[in-house]
Amino acid sequence: MFTNLKLGLGFTLVAAILSGCAATPRAGPDDRAIEANAYVKVSAKDRQVGIDYALVDINASVLAYFGKEEAASFGGFGGGRGGPPTLPLGVGDVVAISVFEAQSGGLFIPADAGSRPGNFITLPEQTIDRAGTISVPYAGRVRAAGRSVDEVQQEIEDLLANRAIEPQVVITTVKSRSSQVAVLGDVRAPAKFELSPAGDRILDMISQAGGLSAPGIETYVTLQRRGKTATVLYDHLANTPAENIYVAPGDTIFVNRERRTYLAFGATGLSGRFDFEESGLTLGEALGKAGGLLDGRADPAQVMLYRTVSRDALAKLGVDTRKFASNEVPVIFRANLRDPATFFAVQKFAMHDKDIIYVSNSDSVELLKFLNLVNSVSSTAAGVSGDVVDTRNALRAL
Structure with missing residues (x-):
């Protein structure tokens, strides 16, 4: 009889723990309560997100296309070589x-x-x-x-x-009201400035506006001209003379500070959002800023980087992109840090703004979690059966 009672209590306790009994402490409703009380549920089949993505392993051939961050350019506007543009008379002059x-x-x-x-x-x-x-x-x-x-x-x-x-x-x-350029955004003195017949370049106009009011490494410069727009990182503009082109009448220069950040989750030393703080951040450096991999949890072969990549870039890599409808394709780059050579690769793989790093737990960690749960349940069940025996003995003593 007591054997049956012991088994019944054990199974009851296991079922209660595994089902998330309402008696256990919680900060709020669990997923079952939320789903049961929802008036309307919107979900896909098997609760899948429905976003197709490509999986690309980081290796030497991939570094040829993603080894450095692509820099945008003002080259499409012209004006980088030759003399300054002529300034004709215009309405309002x-x-x-x-x-x-x-x-x-x-x-x-x-x-x-x-x-x-x-x-x-x-x-x-x-x-x-x-x-x-x-x-x-x-x-x-x-x-x-x-x-x-x-x-x-x-x-x-x-x-x-x-x-x-x-x-x-x-x-x-x-x-000369028709030959003016507006400089707006994160500069110290935004205004409209008249162009000089000698010619003014983009950095000249930013200088006239008092210079940047934000760190150059986090600042982007956007040039708008006759419906055409291009954006360049300020540090790239300052370090590349060919990008410092002549401005033309009617141009608008917008200077915008945008924090370049990435996210790190999973079995990393630190989780959260991290600032680049430098222009040429690599995946290896980003992992270092996030505290590296946790030795007792991480699977070094499953270091993932999430990013959207243009179809053209993937096509150059030889990826079949016909199944993707959008021009921007979700891609997961995987680094196997069990391979010593991959450490050289991650030091050359450039990070992009808003990248996400995820380090998966190793299979052994998941197994230990399960074993700990089983041990906890069996210990609790044994304790309950012991309490039953103690109670029985006490009743007999009466």
Whole structure:
């Protein structure tokens, strides 16, 4: 009888522990309670996420394509070589026009003008209107927007040639509103700046805006021009002269600080979010910042790095990407640190912003977890049966 009682209590206790009995301490409802009380459940078959991914082992051939972080470029805008762009007149520019004549008694200089510093007259300053024209007496309206100063001067001279005495025209740009560049974001003095005819490059404009207000290693520079956009890390821009291209009228430069981070989970010394703190962070260095692998838990052969990679990059590697619909393919890179050569590989494999590192537990750890659970259950069951025997003896003593 007591044998049956002992077995019954043991099985009851095991069932209670394995089913998550409500009597055990909890910080909140368990997964069964949450699922049972849900009004609506949205789930896929077998509760699968449904995201297809590629698994790529890190080796020497992979390093040829992922050995260093790809740097974006401003090369598509041009302006890296040659001279600065020309700055034509534009709508909104304020100009002053001076007309010189060879001698007095002409169209603009009367014969009795007396002592003068020169035979010229300066017209009142005027703004190039929305139609792109300016007004010159006896010459009428002259198209100025989109043309160089020399072209407009020559046309006015030709229009006045039959009226004035050997006219010569000088146009001075008082304010160049059409040749401005806006510098915004994480700079000390964001504003719009007029371009110099000598030419201004991207770093020149950032300097005019007071320089960066954030660390250069975490700062990105975005150039917008006529609907086209490109973004470059500031350190790459500063260290690569070819990227420091000339800006053009109407450009917008946006300087943005963005913390470059990665996540580390699993059997690492530290788990959480980590800052790059340097531009050329590698997988080996990232593992070191996360405390390395836990000697008593980690499986060195299962170090995973999660990242989305372009289809073109995978195609160059020889991966069949036909099953993936998107241009960005989820990829898990796996490093086998049981192989000594892999330590050289992870020191060359570049980290990207928002990468995720996961180190799996070894199979022996999972086995120990199960054995500990069995030992805990059997010990508890033995204790309960001992209590039953003690109670029986006490009753007999009465």
